[in-house]
Amino acid sequence: MIDVLVADDQVLVRAGLRLLLETEEDIRVVGEAPDGRQAVALAHRHRPAVVLMDIRMPGLDGLAATREVAAAPDLADVKVLILTTFETDEYVFEALRAGASGFVGKDTEPAELVHAVRVVARGDALLSPRVTRRLIAQFAAQPEYRRSTPVELNELTCREREVMALVAKGLSNDQIAVRLVVSPATARTHVGRAMTKLHAHDRAQLVVMAYETGLVLPGVG
Numbered sequence: 001m002i003d004v005l006v007a008d009d010q011v012l013v014r015a016g017l018r019l020l021l022e023t024e025e026d027i028r029v030v031g032e033a034p035d036g037r038q039a040v041a042l043a044h045r046h047r048p049a050v051v052l053m054d055i056r057m058p059g060l061d062g063l064a065a066t067r068e069v070a071a072a073p074d075l076a077d078v079k080v081l082i083l084t085t086f087e088t089d090e091y092v093f094e095a096l097r098a099g100a101s102g103f104v105g106k107d108t109e110p111a112e113l114v115h116a117v118r119v120v121a122r123g124d125a126l127l128s129p130r131v132t133r134r135l136i137a138q139f140a141a142q143p144e145y146r147r148s149t150p151v152e153l154n155e156l157t158c159r160e161r162e163v164m165a166l167v168a169k170g171l172s173n174d175q176i177a178v179r180l181v182v183s184p185a186t187a188r189t190h191v192g193r194a195m196t197k198l199h200a201h202d203r204a205q206l207v208v209m210a211y212e213t214g215l216v217l218p219g220v221g
Contacts, residue, residue, distance in 0.1 A: 002121045003030045007039035008054040020110050036065030043069050043078055049121040054083045055091045063095050070099025070201045079120045093139040097208050099201035136211050152198045153213055163190040168210035
């Protein structure tokens with residue numbers, strides 16, 4: 001069973017999402033939050049698999065709430081899926097940097113939203129990889145977001161850097177395995193080790209780091 005917490009300041013949106021999600025046999029909504037502060041509190045209480053997080057909420061907004069969820073040791077297994085109106089929203093990029101697993105537009109078809117929840121709960125891959133990569137590349141390429149190479153990046157092996165670059169280009173573990181002629185299990189191991197060394201909360205953060213550090217350049221490859 002996939003436990004989901006819905007955080008949105010609009011009552012009708014929360015009610016609609018609950019109704020949609022609870023028609024699925026493998027999903028249940030364990031709580032609703034009208035703002036980021038309550039979202040964080042309920043996340044600690046219920047430990048959901050996924051938090052559907054709106055960005056623009058009163059008080060503590062979704063961006064700050066995402067940072068708190070991603071930074072909490074007891075919420076390490078909680079994934080944040082951002083709800084947004086605009087796919088090119090700068091706040092979405094910041095949320096991905098903060099540890100969100102991906103994002104979906106509020107105009108997403110119901111079946112796609114349900115699929116997104118399941119994908120994020122599994123932690124298999126980024127959502128809408130082309131759109132996500134375009135968003136990350138757009139903002140990570142700006143001078144104010146570029147940063148020097150973190151010390152941890154120097155600790156990656158050549159193969160781990162190669163795998164990280166392939167993740168940033170949108171390849172799944174299975175696709176990476178085919179590209180490098182290794183087993184899917186080996187590909188997953190390399191991805192996991194890179195995430196551990198870089199203290200990346202999720203694959204999305206791995207992608208952000210790859211662009212920010214220049215390991216992958218926007219528009220190349």
